[in-house]
Amino acid sequence: MTIKEIAKLANVSLGTVDRVIHKRGKVSKKTEEKILAIIEKVNYQPNIYARGLVLNKSYTIVALVPSFIEGEYWEMPSKGIKMAEKNLSQFGVNLNILYFDQNSVPSFNEKVDELLKLKPDGVILAPVINFEAVKLTKKLESGKIPFSLIDSNIPNSKALSFIGQDAFQSGKLAAKLLCSEINSQGTISIISIKNNENHNKTLQQRIEGFKDYIYNSNFIANITLIENNIHLGTANWEENLMQACTPTNNTVGIFVPSSMIHHVAKCIEANFDTMSNIKLVGNDLIANNVKYLKKGVINYLIGQRPENQGYLALESFYKHLVLGKSVPQKKYLPLDIITQENLMYYNDDVV
Amino acid sequence: MTIKEIAKLANVSLGTVDRVIHKRGKVSKKTEEKILAIIEKVNYQPNIYARGLVLNKSYTIVALVPSFIEGEYWEMPSKGIKMAEKNLSQFGVNLNILYFDQNSVPSFNEKVDELLKLKPDGVILAPVINFEAVKLTKKLESGKIPFSLIDSNIPNSKALSFIGQDAFQSGKLAAKLLCSEINSQGTISIISIKNNENHNKTLQQRIEGFKDYIYNSNFIANITLIENNIHLGTANWEENLMQACTPTNNTVGIFVPSSMIHHVAKCIEANFDTMSNIKLVGNDLIANNVKYLKKGVINYLIGQRPENQGYLALESFYKHLVLGKSVPQKKYLPLDIITQENLMYYNDDVV
DNA sequence: GTTTAGAATGTGTACGTACACATTTTTAAT
DNA sequence: ATTAAAAATGTGTACGTACACATTCTAAAC
Secondary structure: OOHHHHHHHHOOOHHHHHHHHOOOOOOOHHHHHHHHHHHHHHOOOOOHHHHHHHHOOOEEEEEEEEOOOOOOOOHHHHHHHHHHHHHHHHHOEEEEEEEEOOOOHHHHHHHHHHHHHOOOOEEEEOOOOHHHHHHHHHHHHHOOOOEEEEEOOOOOOOOOEEEEOOHHHHHHHHHHHHHHHHOOOEEEEEEEEEOOOOOOHHHHHHHHHHHHHHHOOOOHHHEEEEEEEEEOOOOOHHHHHHHHHOOOOOEEEEEOOOOOHHHHHHHHHHOHHHHOOOEEEEEOOOHHHHHHHHHOOOOEEEEOOHHHHHHHHHHHHHHHHHOOOOOOOEEEOOOEEEOOOOHHHOOOOOO | OOHHHHHHHHOOOHHHHHHHHOOOOOOOHHHHHHHHHHHHHHOOOOOHHHHHHHHOOOEEEEEEEEOOOOOOOOHHHHHHHHHHHHHHHHHOEEEEEEEEOOOOHHHHHHHHHHHHHOOOOEEEEOOOOHHHHHHHHHHHHHOOOOEEEEEOOOOOOOOOEEEEOOHHHHHHHHHHHHHHHOOOOEEEEEEEEEOOOOOOHHHHHHHHHHHHHHHOOOOHHHEEEEEEEEEOOOOOHHHHHHHHHOOOOOEEEEEOOOOOHHHHHHHHHHOHHHHOOOEEEEEOOOHHHHHHHHHOOOOEEEEOOHHHHHHHHHHHHHHHHHOOOOOOOEEEOOOEEEOOOOHHHOOOOOO
C-alpha cells in the first residue's frame, strides 16, 4: 500500500496525502479526515527503503576514548565501536574516533576542541578523566548534542544512555570465585594496579564489592585481607609488585580489580615452584591475561564485554537518530565468568 | 560513494559498473579489473535503501521448533526469533513459527507439510527429532530452500548456518565447576532427565565432556561417578528421581545435563537438613532453575543464550537474503557461567 | 574495404517517498 | 462583480539501484 494508492482512493493528489501524513497543514479538515480514515483502514506503513533513500541523512558521531597500545583494555571498546560503524555506515551513521591520553588533561581538552569543531550529531564518551568529562557533558547539554557514556557513568547527567557494568557486583563475583577456589580460608591480597593517576571509581567499587562479599560471608573469620597499591611506571614498581605477591603468612589468593592481573601472573609464574598454589582472579579478556588463563596461572577472569559496550553505544545513536526509537537509559552488560574451559567461545563475541 | 561516482572514476557508464557488481558478464577483463580496483579502493557499500526500494522483495521465513509451555526451555529460542522479526520485518523479512510436539513424529510431519505449503524462502529448524529432521533437510536441499539449524547440528547437511553450542565443552565446564565446589573429591551423580524419547545428542555430548574432564584430571582417584536416567512422565519417575538424589556412600555433587535440574533441586530442598551440602550444576536459565539458583540450592547454571540463538538464526536469513552478505557456517555461542552473583545481568540479554 | 556477428558499453525507466514549487480554488474586501 | 489575498491542492524532481533495451565498438570473414 503506497501513498499513490491512498491518493487515488481519496481522489486527491500525492501531495495532499503527503501533507496529511507529515502534518504539514494546508489541508482542509474534510479531506484530512477522509485521508486519515483511509490510512487507518488500509493500515498504511511507509516504505522504509523509499523513505531512507530520499531522506538520506547522515549523522556524524564522535567517540572520545582513551588511547591505547595493542593489547590494552581500551582497544576493545574501540574495536566494538568500529565494528558497529561497519554495520551502520550504510544507514548514514558516520564515525570519528578521537583518542586522548588518560594521563593528560590538556590532551583531553585538545580533543574536546576537535570534537566540537566536528559539529557532531552525537557523542560517545568514556568519562575516564571524570572532572573534565563532566565539563564536556555540560557543554554538550547546552549545545543540545546527545551523548552516550561507556565504561563508567556520570550520575545525574542527561546522557542518552549509559552502557557499562555493575562494578560493585563484579567485585562480589570475584570474591565468590576466589573464595570457592581457596576453599574459603587463608589470606587474600587485593592488589590495585593502575597506569594513571586518575581517581578510578570502577576499581574502587570492585574492591568494595569484593570486601562486601567477604564481610557478609559466614567464613569471614577464616579470611585475612591485605591491600596493596601499585602504580605502573613509578620508581620500583616492579619490586613493589613482587613484594605484594610474595606470600605473607598464608597467602592463598590474589584479586586485581583492574585489567592488569597479568603483571601478577608474570610474578607468580617466575616463582612457580613456591607460589603455584596461589589462586588468581582478575578482570578483562586482554591478550596478556588470556595467556596466563590458558596456562592456568590465572584461575578466573571476569569479562564485561567491552567490545559490546562500544557496539551498543554507537547502535544507541542509530536507534535514536535513524530509527527514532527510544533507547534504554542504562544498560549493564553481563559479568562473564571466564575459565580455561569456556574461554574459546568468548573471543569473537561482539554482537 | 555511489555507482555513479564509481562510473565516473572509471570513465565508464553506470551499466558497466552494475554488470561488474552483479557479475553479469559482458564486460572486458580490463575494465572489470579497473572497476573492481576502484570498488575495493573506495570501499563501495551499496545503498541498501535504494537496493531495497528497487528490489522490494519480501521473504517468508518459517521456523519449525518444538512446542512448549511457559517457562520451558524452548520458549527462549522462540522468544529470540520473534524479537528478531520485530526488528527485521520492516526489511521484508516475514516470519511464520510452526510448533511441533517433540514426542510425536506425526505432529512433526504434519507441520512439515504446512511448512512446504508456505513456500518459504528460508527455514529455521530445530532438529530435535533427528531422523525426521534429516529427511526434511534433504527435501529443502532439493527444493533449493536454504535452512538454518539451531540448538543442535546435522553434520554434513548443507545448512546456511548452524547456531548452537559446543555441548562437549559445556560438559567439561560443568565438571570443572562442580569439582571446584566439591573440592575435587567424593561421589558425583550424573542424572539425565528427559521429557521425551528422542535420542538426544546434546545430552550425550555433555555427559561425555563431563567425564572427559574428570578422567583427565589429576584427582580422578578421589572421584566416583554414578549415572542415572529419569524419564519424566513414566510410572514412578518421581520415586526414581528421589532415589537418584539420595546420597549413596558419599554423594557430594549432582550434574544434570539437561535443563531439568530444578526437579533435582526440588528433591534436595525437600530434604535440606540432610542434603544441603550437595552441590548442583545444571544447564539453562529457565525460570524454575533460576528460582533454585537464587535460593542457593543450585550452585551453577551454564547458559547457552538460547534467545540469542533464535535471534541470530533469523538474522542470518536477513543477512543472506536481504543484504546478500555471507554468514558464518557455524556459530557456537559462549557458555555462560551463571551464579547468584551475576544472574541479574543475564536476563534481558537477547541481542 | 565492406559486411556482420558478437562483444562491450551506454541509456532510460521504475521503485515510493519528501519536499519545493506551481496551480487552482475559496474567501473576503471593495 | 471584481480583485487580491489566503487557503487548498497538484506537479515535478531527486534519492541510488536494478534491469531491460539501445547503441557503439571490435574483429573476423569475404
